[in-house]
Amino acid sequence: MKVETVGVVGLGTMGHQIALVFAQAGFSTIVCEETAERLERGMAQISTFLARRAEKGKLTKAEADQALARIQPTTTLADIAAADLVVEAVFEDIEAKRALFTELDRICKPEAILATNTSTLSVTEIAAATTRPGRCLGTHFLIPAALSPLVELSRGLETSDETLEAVVEALKRCGKETVLSQDSPAFIINRLYIPLLNEAFWALQEGVATAEEIDRACVKGLGHPLGPLAASDASGLDVVLDCVESLHAQLGDKYRPAPLLVKLVKAGRLGRKTKRGVYSYP
Numbered sequence: 001m002k003v004e005t006v007g008v009v010g011l012g013t014m015g016h017q018i019a020l021v022f023a024q025a026g027f028s029t030i031v032c033e034e035t036a037e038r039l040e041r042g043m044a045q046i047s048t049f050l051a052r053r054a055e056k057g058k059l060t061k062a063e064a065d066q067a068l069a070r071i072q073p074t075t076t077l078a079d080i081a082a083a084d085l086v087v088e089a090v091f092e093d094i095e096a097k098r099a100l101f102t103e104l105d106r107i108c109k110p111e112a113i114l115a116t117n118t119s120t121l122s123v124t125e126i127a128a129a130t131t132r133p134g135r136c137l138g139t140h141f142l143i144p145a146a147l148s149p150l151v152e153l154s155r156g157l158e159t160s161d162e163t164l165e166a167v168v169e170a171l172k173r174c175g176k177e178t179v180l181s182q183d184s185p186a187f188i189i190n191r192l193y194i195p196l197l198n199e200a201f202w203a204l205q206e207g208v209a210t211a212e213e214i215d216r217a218c219v220k221g222l223g224h225p226l227g228p229l230a231a232s233d234a235s236g237l238d239v240v241l242d243c244v245e246s247l248h249a250q251l252g253d254k255y256r257p258a259p260l261l262v263k264l265v266k267a268g269r270l271g272r273k274t275k276r277g278v279y280s281y282p
């Protein structure tokens with residue numbers, strides 16, 4: 001099946017970027033949030049991103065306007081019914097994702113593909129909440145999705161070849177390369193990367209170095225675009241902690257969350273989105 005219309009559920013850090021990927025590539029894009037306030041915030045982030053890209057000369061004003069015009073915002077999940085592909089980007093919580101997939105399965109046309117942006121959870125378990133596990137898969141977009149060249153696909157136990165092919169083709173139209181992982185906790189990228197983020201919090205709390213030095217070591221020494229602590233602030237410390245806890249639950253004690261990470265989340269210091277995480281963003 002050829003994908004023409006895409007639905008994105010959840011318009012937070014990832015969802016608004018995923019919507020940008022598809023809208024800029026010419027797909028008609030329906031975006032759904034739980035509340036009008038969050039929908040408005042997500043749409044404002046989309047507009048700001050497009051305006052900045054136009055200012056920088058990365059796209060014309062007309063292209064930015066056209067991309068924005070392709071996005072149809074809603075707070076009614078049933079409006080997603082027209083989509084050929086739905087990408088879910090809600091909280092990293094297995095019950096929330098399963099409940100949403102059951103609902104999407106009821107709402108969407110039988111041939112529609114349902115994708116999850118989960119970072120660490122089982123695609124097979126999420127797909128099992130539907131009557132179409134063959135048409136479900138993981139599409140793990142990386143932050144910032146609108147700029148990252150890669151999407152990590154993961155195949156649930158029942159994911160069909162046709163489903164994978166249709167999604168690879170749609171992502172190619174978006175200019176994205178894909179890698180394929182089996183359905184294993186955190187797939188390839190986060191299996192390697194989340195422990196690095198967690199370890200950076202252990203190192204910081206043990207006084208190995210300052211936050212700035214830890215980040216600078218990874219940027220200059222390892223060639224990372226952002227150091228692990230700054231990257232955690234960008235992703236959201238709550239989101240990082242959810243991922244570490246999920247790895248801990250699935251793979252054992254080696255992945256125990258750093259107490260400092262837990263403490264910062266308890267304090268409400270979630271990173272850029274709350275203007276304070278490891279660093280401050282006045």
Ligand SMILES: NC(=O)c1ccc[n+]([C@@H]2O[C@H](COP(=O)([O-])OP(=O)(O)OC[C@H]3O[C@@H](n4cnc5c(N)ncnc54)[C@H](O)[C@@H]3O)[C@@H](O)[C@H]2O)c1
Nearest residue numbers: 010012013014015032033034089090092117118119143235
């Ligand atoms: N933040 C990252 O760096 C990152 C990177 C890759 C993947 N992910 C994954 O992407 C997913 C989303 O993460 P995020 O960082 O964007 O989270 P987020 O908290 O920024 O956004 C989630 C959004 O989903 C909305 N939502 C929740 N339930 C909903 C529902 N039933 N219908 C509509 N909207 C709903 C919330 O209102 C919220 O705005 C998670 O599974 C996460 O693990 C995150």
